[in-house]
Amino acid sequence: MTSLPKLFTTLLLAGGSLLPLGLPAHALDEQQKKEFGAFIREYLIANPEVMLEVQEALEKKQEALRAAQTTSGIVANKQAIFASADDITLGNPKGDVTVVEFFDYNCGYCKRALADMEEILSEDKNVRFILKEFPILGPDSMAAHRVANAVRILAPEKYPQFHRALLGGQTRATEQTALQVAAMLGVQEADIRKTMEDKPNDPQVRATYELANALGATGTPFYVVGEEAVFGAVGHAELSQKIANIRACGKATC
Incomplete structure (x- = not known):
C-alpha cells in the first residue's frame, strides 16, 4: 500500500483534494514541493498504467485538434481542393462523391494505394477521383x-495511363523514368522539355x-472525402465505407 506524505494527508483532510483549485505553485514551500514531487514519483511507479491513460488522453486531444484544423481548412479551401485546373480527374467527372488524393510518385504507400483507387473506380461508376500531385520525397x-x-x-x-504506369512501376520515379513512360505513350521528350521550360x-x-x-497533411497518401481528411493508405474498404457514408448521411463518418 502506498503511503501519503504528511503534507498530502493534511491537504486531503482539509480540502478533499491534493491541491485545491486555485492554489498557486508558489504557495508551497521548498519542503512541500519536494514532498509533492516525491509523492508523484512514488504514485506513478506504483501505478504506471496511469501514464498509458495520460498518453491515450493526449493522443485523443491531439487528434481532435487536428481534425478541427483539417475540417476548417477544407471548408476554407474548397475551390483549391475540389476544382483546381491543375489536377486530373478520374472516374465520373459528375460523380455524386469526390475523393481527392495527394500523392508522390516515389511514395511506397501511394504505390500500394493505387490498387485501392482502381478497385473503387471499377466497382463504383459514380465516384469522382481527383489526383493532386504533392512531391515531397x-x-x-x-x-x-x-x-x-x-x-x-x-x-x-x-495522363491517367501515364499516372498508372509511373506510380505502379517498380523503379524509382525520376525525370528519366517519367520521360520513358511518356515516350511509350507517344509524348515526345522535346515537347515535354519545352513545356517544362x-x-x-x-x-x-x-x-x-x-x-x-x-489541412494538416504531413505525408502521402492523404485523402479528402467530403469535409473529412483521411491520413495514410487506409485501404479500399475504409475509403469505400466513407463514400457510402457520404451518400447515407452526408458525412464521411456518420
Whole structure:
C-alpha cells in the first residue's frame, strides 16, 4: 500500500483534494514541493498504467485538434481542393462523391494505394477521383512531377495511363523514368522539355504545399472525402465505407 506524505494527508483532510483549485505553485514551500514531487514519483511507479491513460488522453486531444484544423481548412479551401485546373480527374467527372488524393510518385504507400483507387473506380461508376500531385520525397520526385505536369498539359487524355504506369512501376520515379513512360505513350521528350521550360509547375507545387499545410497533411497518401481528411493508405474498404457514408448521411463518418 502506498503511503501519503504528511503534507498530502493534511491537504486531503482539509480540502478533499491534493491541491485545491486555485492554489498557486508558489504557495508551497521548498519542503512541500519536494514532498509533492516525491509523492508523484512514488504514485506513478506504483501505478504506471496511469501514464498509458495520460498518453491515450493526449493522443485523443491531439487528434481532435487536428481534425478541427483539417475540417476548417477544407471548408476554407474548397475551390483549391475540389476544382483546381491543375489536377486530373478520374472516374465520373459528375460523380455524386469526390475523393481527392495527394500523392508522390516515389511514395511506397501511394504505390500500394493505387490498387485501392482502381478497385473503387471499377466497382463504383459514380465516384469522382481527383489526383493532386504533392512531391515531397526529394529531387527525384520533384523532377518526375515536372514531367507529369507537362504530360497533363500536352496530352491530358494520356495522363491517367501515364499516372498508372509511373506510380505502379517498380523503379524509382525520376525525370528519366517519367520521360520513358511518356515516350511509350507517344509524348515526345522535346515537347515535354519545352513545356517544362515554358510552363514550370513551381507555382502549382507551392500552392499544393500551402494547401496541405492548411489541412494538416504531413505525408502521402492523404485523402479528402467530403469535409473529412483521411491520413495514410487506409485501404479500399475504409475509403469505400466513407463514400457510402457520404451518400447515407452526408458525412464521411456518420
